[in-house]
Amino acid sequence: LDEAGLTDDTGFAKFAEACEQKGFFVGCDEDDGGLMWMQRFRKMVGVYQRSPDDRKAEHLKSRASHFVRVGDIPRAIACYNEAIQLVPEGEQTHVILTSRAALLCREGDVNGALSDCKRAAALRPTYAKAYSRMGFVYACMERTEDAVAAYERAVALDPTDPSN
Numbered sequence: 001l002d003e004a005g006l007t008d009d010t011g012f013a014k015f016a017e018a019c020e021q022k023g024f025f026v027g028c029d030e031d032d033g034g035l036m037w038m039q040r041f042r043k044m045v046g047v048y049q050r051s052p053d054d055r056k057a058e059h060l061k062s063r064a065s066h067f068v069r070v071g072d073i074p075r076a077i078a079c080y081n082e083a084i085q086l087v088p089e090g091e092q093t094h095v096i097l098t099s100r101a102a103l104l105c106r107e108g109d110v111n112g113a114l115s116d117c118k119r120a121a122a123l124r125p126t127y128a129k130a131y132s133r134m135g136f137v138y139a140c141m142e143r144t145e146d147a148v149a150a151y152e153r154a155v156a157l158d159p160t161d162p163s164n
Contacts, residue, residue, distance in 0.1 A: 006048075011048075012045075012048055015044075015048050016044065016048075019044050024044060025037060025041075028040060050091065051087075051090075053086045053087050053090070054087055054090050054091055054092070056083075056086055057083040057084075057086045057087045057090055057092060057093075057096065058083075058092060060079045060080070060082050060083035060086070061079070061080070061083055061092065061095070061096055063079045064076040064077075064079035064080050064083070064096075064099065064100075067079060068103070073103055073106065073107060076103055077100060077103050077104070077107070080096055080099060080100035080103070081100070083096050084096055084097065084100070089123060093120075093123055094121075094123040094124040094127050094130060095120075095129075097116040097117070097119050097120035097123070097130075098116065098117060098120045098127070098129050098130050098133045100113075100116050101113040101114075101116035101120070101133050101134075101137065102133060102136075104116065105133075105136065105137050105140055110137055110140050110141050113133075113137045113140075114134065114137045114138070114141070117130055117131075117133050117134035117137055117150075118134065120133075121134065126157055127157075128153075128154045128155075128157035128158035128161055128164060129154070129161075129163070130154075131150045131151070131153040131154035131157065132150070132151060132154035132161070132163055132164045134150040134154075135147045135148070135149075135150035135151035135154060138150055151164060
């Protein structure tokens, strides 16, 4: 806490308490020497230290996922749109863009989907999912050579991901 400057931060104390109450540390046991607890704690600190816009974008991303689960694709896309406007180059924008790309493609907007995939790849060139989604979009556009090239890039970046 000292190195993060959070020792005397009452806002962080309240945030940490809320995380604990919501079960953020459930499943962390002593069998791994506290490693899982420490990893989650570091993630919690990272979330707390993000800008308010990044936190709001993360919330919008979660809402979009909920709308996808209940089949309300237009509302999911609207949440992604708002998140991207809020943080056009944020910490999670590349993830949000690829998620929106999947929905746009599903709704028939392959050009919008391709644009999102390209932008996600530009923001995070090592993000394999941007290329695998791009491959899918190219396949939907019947651009086979481009699809194969995008899938090959995805596999090169993350050969363990079965979705590539």
